Amino acid sequence: MTISVGDKLPDVTFKTMTADGAKPITGAEIFSGKKVVLFGVPGAFTPTCSNNHLPGYLENHDAILARGVDTIAVVSVNDVHVMGAWARFTGGEGKILFLADGSGDFAKAVGLDNDLSAGGMGLR
Numbered sequence: 001m002t003i004s005v006g007d008k009l010p011d012v013t014f015k016t017m018t019a020d021g022a023k024p025i026t027g028a029e030i031f032s033g034k035k036v037v038l039f040g041v042p043g044a045f046t047p048t049c050s051n052n053h054l055p056g057y058l059e060n061h062d063a064i065l066a067r068g069v070d071t072i073a074v075v076s077v078n079d080v081h082v083m084g085a086w087a088r089f090t091g092g093e094g095k096i097l098f099l100a101d102g103s104g105d106f107a108k109a110v111g112l113d114n115d116l117s118a119g120g121m122g123l124r
Contacts, residue, residue, distance in 0.1 A: 002111030009038075010109035014075065014099040017084025027106070030097070034070040040112065043121055044078045044086035044098075054090055061095045073097040077104045077113075077123065 003009070011027040030036060039057065041049040057064070057072055064072055073096065076083060080100040087093040099106075104123050107113040115123055 010106065012101075012105045012109055014101055014106065015080035015083075016097060016099055017080055017087065022080040022084075025099070030071065030073060030099075035068055036071045036073055037064055037069050038073045038075065040075045040107070042076070042114070042116065044076050044082050045089075049076075050086075050090065054092065054096075057096060058090065058092055071097055073099055075099040075101050075106060077101050077107055 009027055009031055013024050013026050014030070015022050016025050017023075031038075037057070039053065041053045043049055054074065057074070061072065074092075076099075078086075078100055079102045083098040083100040087096070087098040092098065101107055104113050107123075113123060117123070
């Protein structure tokens with residue numbers, strides 16, 4: 001399935017880092033009845049994702065929420081520890097919900113998975 005405008009997002013389980021450690025969180029918990037800005041990146045800590053994709057959401061965090069958005073979230077096919085470290089490193093912790101799609105279940109379910117093995121990044 002490739003995601004299209006108006007489609008319901010699949011209810012997969014992500015992981016997110018909390019003060020108490022890694023925590024599973026379902027798509028239903030994140031999206032049901034809420035306005036969520038969700039963006040995906042190929043990899044945490046990659047130069048393009050760290051320098052081009054994420055900063056605009058951090059810089060415009062307050063303005064985005066002021067438009068009635070409940071949550072800003074980023075998803076990547078990385079493990080929860082990498083996503084937690086990226087949140088801390090970028091100053092995004094507490095502003096953006098960093099979602100680990102460790103096995104790529106969400107990426108596959110929405111048809112956005114990509115084989116980047118040639119560049120050493122595996123399936124994303």
